[in-house]
Amino acid sequence: MISVIILGAGNxxxxxxxxxxxxxxxxxxxxxxxxxxxxQSYKNKVAITDNLSELVDADVYIIxxxxxxxxxxxTQLSFENKLVVHTSGxxxxxxxxxxxxxxxxxxxxxxxxxxxxxxxxxxxxxxxxDKADLKTLKSLAKAIGCNAHKVNTQQRKALHxxxxxxNNFTNQLYRVAHEITESKGVEFxxxxxxxxxxxxxxxxxxxxxxxxxxAKRNDKKTIKKHLKLLENEQHKAxxxxxxxxxxxxxxxxxx
Amino acid sequence: MISVIILGAGNxxxxxxxxxxxxxxxxxxxxxxxxxxxxQSYKNKVAITDNLSELVDADVYIIxxxxxxxxxxxTQLSFENKLVVHTSGxxxxxxxxxxxxxxxxxxxxxxxxxxxxxxxxxxxxxxxxDKADLKTLKSLAKAIGCNAHKVNTQQRKALHxxxxxxNNFTNQLYRVAHEITESKGVEFxxxxxxxxxxxxxxxxxxxxxxxxxxAKRNDKKTIKKHLKLLENEQHKAxxxxxxxxxxxxxxxxxx
Numbered sequence: 423m424i425s426v427i428i429l430g431a432g433n434x435x436x437x438x439x440x441x442x443x444x445x446x447x448x449x450x451x452x453x454x455x456x457x458x459x460x461x462q463s464y465k466n467k468v469a470i471t472d473n474l475s476e477l478v479d480a481d482v483y484i485i486x487x488x489x490x491x492x493x494x495x496x497t498q499l500s501f502e503n504k505l506v507v508h509t510s511g512x513x514x515x516x517x518x519x520x521x522x523x524x525x526x527x528x529x530x531x532x533x534x535x536x537x538x539x540x541x542x543x544x545x546x547x548x549x550x551x552d553k554a555d556l557k558t559l560k561s562l563a564k565a566i567g568c569n570a571h572k573v574n575t576q577q578r579k580a581l582h583x584x585x586x587x588x589n590n591f592t593n594q595l596y597r598v599a600h601e602i603t604e605s606k607g608v609e610f611x612x613x614x615x616x617x618x619x620x621x622x623x624x625x626x627x628x629x630x631x632x633x634x635x636x637a638k639r640n641d642k643k644t645i646k647k648h649l650k651l652l653e654n655e656q657h658k659a660x661x662x663x664x665x666x667x668x669x670x671x672x673x674x675x676x677x
Numbered sequence: 678m679i680s681v682i683i684l685g686a687g688n689x690x691x692x693x694x695x696x697x698x699x700x701x702x703x704x705x706x707x708x709x710x711x712x713x714x715x716x717q718s719y720k721n722k723v724a725i726t727d728n729l730s731e732l733v734d735a736d737v738y739i740i741x742x743x744x745x746x747x748x749x750x751x752t753q754l755s756f757e758n759k760l761v762v763h764t765s766g767x768x769x770x771x772x773x774x775x776x777x778x779x780x781x782x783x784x785x786x787x788x789x790x791x792x793x794x795x796x797x798x799x800x801x802x803x804x805x806x807d808k809a810d811l812k813t814l815k816s817l818a819k820a821i822g823c824n825a826h827k828v829n830t831q832q833r834k835a836l837h838x839x840x841x842x843x844n845n846f847t848n849q850l851y852r853v854a855h856e857i858t859e860s861k862g863v864e865f866x867x868x869x870x871x872x873x874x875x876x877x878x879x880x881x882x883x884x885x886x887x888x889x890x891x892a893k894r895n896d897k898k899t900i901k902k903h904l905k906l907l908e909n910e911q912h913k914a915x916x917x918x919x920x921x922x923x924x925x926x927x928x929x930x931x932x
Binding site for chain 2: 489490512530531532533534539543544545547571573576577579580581583584585586587588589590591592593594595596597598599600602603605606607608609610612613614615616617618619620621622623624625628629630632633634635636637638641643644647648651652656659660661663664666667668670671
């Protein structure tokens, strides 16, 4: 049994609590948040507190507050030599106060309160300063059904950056597509199977192999037609840049 | 029962043949290709030919050749007043020779020979010049389990353009992510669940609502960190443009 205390009440904290609560091998001893209101509805499931001096003993303390607040928050913990981890993709492990044993427990996934999520599909990236702590964090990831990956700081930051491309930027491409279809009064819904298939395809095939379309084929006629159709200057800039990027990857000449 | 003849042997033609063959309500009467070699392996399943003058009578003739070849190919058909459709997202329906009844049967999906595909998830966009032909094409789409959508030319072209964003450009973002992770010796595989979840999220939620991340939050510190990490100038240009696009959508100031 691994005992944990969750610190913070954002999306990651909430999803982690739900995953830990279901796990047989994990006991959430306490859930702390600066404002007790955000976690009040959990008071029958777990001991809640808004007082850091009330924190009890646990195997892992998980700081799931906003990136900017992590360093300062870790100095406010009144205990020492415990395993304290943050859940951020971009914050340095050394930003945690060195009075405790430090680590990172970074779930690489998109979390929103509304969307339900099968936590077992979430890869957890682990970083520790003391090798002995790796075993604990691995067991914790395993207890909630997740694959754990030991990474170094550089690798975690590269993953966090890459995640922005495959999540935020990809989602924005969906948004641009929504704007394009909407402007012609046609349902965005028609694109949904294609969106899903595009993501599924690279589960078994490299993005390089999966590429198709006018940019890869260097089909100048279609590219020209598309650019003519685009009324929004920013949509056009995205079209040109992504086409150039595809052509660079696949050894085509520039537009 | 609807009888069809497939003309061409590319990815779309092949996927259509496989879908029609499984459908109880569809009979593929012939499969034509300029080079008989490409369809030789199907000769025990369907009558194959490389001779246009051998084409027999059918309810629908499906031209699935490359976009540039469609117009000229349609003039080579020796019959008249039959229902002839092409499968392209961007070619005008009027580019088909007017001696026949003309239409479009455009499956909006990414087709590659290697990847297997559940055709029932593919939306078919239909366009006809003679309203009476709509019923036939709708039945044909339904026979292979697909949702059919009547669209006009402008709408079909908007969908084709939007598909480039959600398929080709999205796939290229996956490729950029692959390059970023590879450069730090970390597995691209770790990103796969996030890729899938990003696509799943917009099945029930608008891309606007689904957006998260530093650009939307206007988290300048993280954006700056990311830009500093990026060594490839084109990756950097994509980061800046997509961040600006997200900020425009969500009413944030420019970088």
